[in-house]
Amino acid sequence: MHKILILLAASATLLSANAFAVDRGELLASSCMSCHGPGGKSKGAIPSLAGLEKGYIVKSLQDFKSGARPASVMQRHAKGYTDEEFALMADYLSKLK
Amino acid sequence: MSITRRDFLKVSGMGAASALLAGCAGMGASGAKPKVVVVGAGYGGATCAKYLRKWGPNIEVTLIEPNDKFVSCPRSNLVIGGLRNMDYLTHGYDNLAKHGIKMVKDMVVAIDPAKRTVTTKGGHTFGYDRLVLAPGIDVRTDTVKGFQEAEAASKVVHAWKAGPQTALLRKQLESMADGGVFVMGIPGTPYRCPPGPYERISLVANYLKKHKPKSKIIVLDSNPDIVSKKPLFTWAWNTFYPGMVEYRGTNAVTGVDGNRMVVSTEFDDIKADVMNVVPRQRAGELCAMAGVRNDAGGNWCTVNFTSFESTAVPNVHIIGDSISAALPKSGHMATNHAKVCAAAIVELLAGRQPEAAPVFANTCYSDTSDTTGGHVANVYRYSAEKKAYVDAGGGGATPQGDELNHAYAESWAQNIWAEVLS
Ligand SMILES: Cc1cc2nc3c(=O)[nH]c(=O)nc-3n(C[C@H](O)[C@H](O)[C@H](O)COP(=O)(O)OP(=O)(O)OC[C@H]3O[C@@H](n4cnc5c(N)ncnc54)[C@H](O)[C@@H]3O)c2cc1C
Numbered sequence: 001m002h003k004i005l006i007l008l009a010a011s012a013t014l015l016s017a018n019a020f021a022v023d024r025g026e027l028l029a030s031s032c033m034s035c036h037g038p039g040g041k042s043k044g045a046i047p048s049l050a051g052l053e054k055g056y057i058v059k060s061l062q063d064f065k066s067g068a069r070p071a072s073v074m075q076r077h078a079k080g081y082t083d084e085e086f087a088l089m090a091d092y093l094s095k096l097k
Numbered sequence: 098m099s100i101t102r103r104d105f106l107k108v109s110g111m112g113a114a115s116a117l118l119a120g121c122a123g124m125g126a127s128g129a130k131p132k133v134v135v136v137g138a139g140y141g142g143a144t145c146a147k148y149l150r151k152w153g154p155n156i157e158v159t160l161i162e163p164n165d166k167f168v169s170c171p172r173s174n175l176v177i178g179g180l181r182n183m184d185y186l187t188h189g190y191d192n193l194a195k196h197g198i199k200m201v202k203d204m205v206v207a208i209d210p211a212k213r214t215v216t217t218k219g220g221h222t223f224g225y226d227r228l229v230l231a232p233g234i235d236v237r238t239d240t241v242k243g244f245q246e247a248e249a250a251s252k253v254v255h256a257w258k259a260g261p262q263t264a265l266l267r268k269q270l271e272s273m274a275d276g277g278v279f280v281m282g283i284p285g286t287p288y289r290c291p292p293g294p295y296e297r298i299s300l301v302a303n304y305l306k307k308h309k310p311k312s313k314i315i316v317l318d319s320n321p322d323i324v325s326k327k328p329l330f331t332w333a334w335n336t337f338y339p340g341m342v343e344y345r346g347t348n349a350v351t352g353v354d355g356n357r358m359v360v361s362t363e364f365d366d367i368k369a370d371v372m373n374v375v376p377r378q379r380a381g382e383l384c385a386m387a388g389v390r391n392d393a394g395g396n397w398c399t400v401n402f403t404s405f406e407s408t409a410v411p412n413v414h415i416i417g418d419s420i421s422a423a424l425p426k427s428g429h430m431a432t433n434h435a436k437v438c439a440a441a442i443v444e445l446l447a448g449r450q451p452e453a454a455p456v457f458a459n460t461c462y463s464d465t466s467d468t469t470g471g472h473v474a475n476v477y478r479y480s481a482e483k484k485a486y487v488d489a490g491g492g493g494a495t496p497q498g499d500e501l502n503h504a505y506a507e508s509w510a511q512n513i514w515a516e517v518l519s
Contacts (some may be wrong), residue, residue, distance in 0.1 A: 002405050022152050024452065030148070030436045031457040034429050037512040038519060044508030061201040067489075073474050077458050080476020081493020085456065 232381025247355030
């Protein structure tokens with residue numbers, strides 16, 4: 001009985017660790033934060049990403065990639081990612097407050 | 098209430114139960130929380146410690162760094178050019194403690210990978226399950242004849258680590274008379290920040306043009322040609338500073354003489370008023386302590402690129418400038434290594450495999466005058482086949498500078514400093 005309680009406590013710690021393990025969208029998007037600011041909140045001229053609508057983010061990235069939306073630097077980034085990765089990142093970014 | 102084994106499985110679920118078994122492997126002999134020690138709180142180390150806590154809240158993270166403050170190399174060329182002061186580059190570590198990182202102000206002097214311990218100058222020993230080394234570079238001042246004597250006499254600086262030498266170089270430029278000669282020596286690749294020397298030349302020229310217009314800049318480059326953003330820098334030098342910058346490729350500096358103020362190459366002895374010679378570099382000595390400075394030349398650390406774990410020593414990860422890779426050595430990249438490494442350590446400690454196909458990008462902004470700047474940007478994808486990061490295509494550099502990139506460069510700096518330190 002005692003042992004089980006200890007195990008349960010230990011598993012609670014591990015459960016929280018597992019719940020926090022990083023999904024691909026978050027890991028990919030973490031690379032963007034060195035420009036767009038921690039948590040997607042920017043200081044200065046670079047726009048913030050936190051909480052933008054998922055569809056808007058995907059469309060923006062697609063348009064940067066195709067050249068439909070002019071950009072100083074985002075075209076060079078967007079061209080390196082796939083549509084699937086756009087969706088994963090946009091999903092994560094749209095949920096940031 | 099009585100809890101049976103079956104109830105326990107119901108509560109925790111089979112997945113967690115198996116994770117529990119696997120997790121024990123990474124939890125250290127005592128069964129306590131897993132311990133990760135990060136050494137060096139620069140761009141790589143501070144970011145890694147922060148993300149380890151964010152993504153692995155059960156992990157005990159200790160960050161060891163001898164300096165009181167973080168002084169940024171990125172943007173230090175603006176200080177040398179008189180456009181900012183040292184305070185602008187200098188940031189506290191106070192916010193890192195908020196993430197539950199244990200900060201230790203000390204320097205690591207020994208590592209025992211068999212016992213999994215690191216020991217500091219202050220005489221403390223820390224055990225680890227995983228160790229992250231992020232010491233940046235050592236500058237090989239011993240490879241340029243006369244450098245160390247001249248450096249001790251404050252006659253030559255590299256200013257390739259931000260701090261007192263940055264301020265000294267600024268002072269030397271201020272004291273130089275109009276008509277003086279500024280000589281800059283550039284090492285062969287690979288070195289920290291490929292566009293850094295050329296940005297420095299641009300911003301020194303920007304200062305001299307305004308205040309000492311008869312002065313001259315002689316660039317002695319070990320490389321055959323400008324290594325990074327050549328069109329951008331050539332455009333800037335021709336447009337803003339015509340006749341001021343004399344560039345000589347394949348002209349490695351072999352020696353400096355602080356008494357006579359002479360910089361020597363294989364071909365020439367050049368009289369200088371200010372000497373800024375950047376010797377070649379290698380991974381910080383810290384890496385040698387762990388036996389991970391293991392590439393063919395013994396200069397850089399080879400790692401497994403999905404986890405940044407050393408290929409030579411298990412449980413030791415290396416990030417930032419110290420790794421051997423066909424990637425630019427930049428602060429921006431160091432933050433990316435840090436995140437991929439942190440995520441991998443969280444998974445490894447839980448008995449799982451790290452993300453198999455990381456993707457990240459580099460960007461280096463460079464100012465070309467007090468109102469213009471440009472950038473180089475590339476995305477890199479891990480290739481399991483090549484066991485390396487490969488350029489994803491579509492990247493490149495701005496052929497000319499403009500005001501927009503100049504503004505974005507400032508925003509980049511504010512954001513990356515916040516990303517690393519807050
Ligand atoms: C002039 C110049 C301009 C640059 N501009 C840019 C730019 O615009 N953009 C960009 O992305 N990059 C730029 N860089 C490159 C950038 O500075 C480096 O790539 C970056 O600092 C590498 O990060 P790091 O974590 O590997 O090392 P660092 O940031 O150097 O951090 C290493 C830390 O480890 C500590 N340390 C070392 N040994 C020990 C030990 N034994 N025990 C404990 N702690 C230890 C050090 O004190 C230091 O704090 C520039 C560099 C220079 C020189």
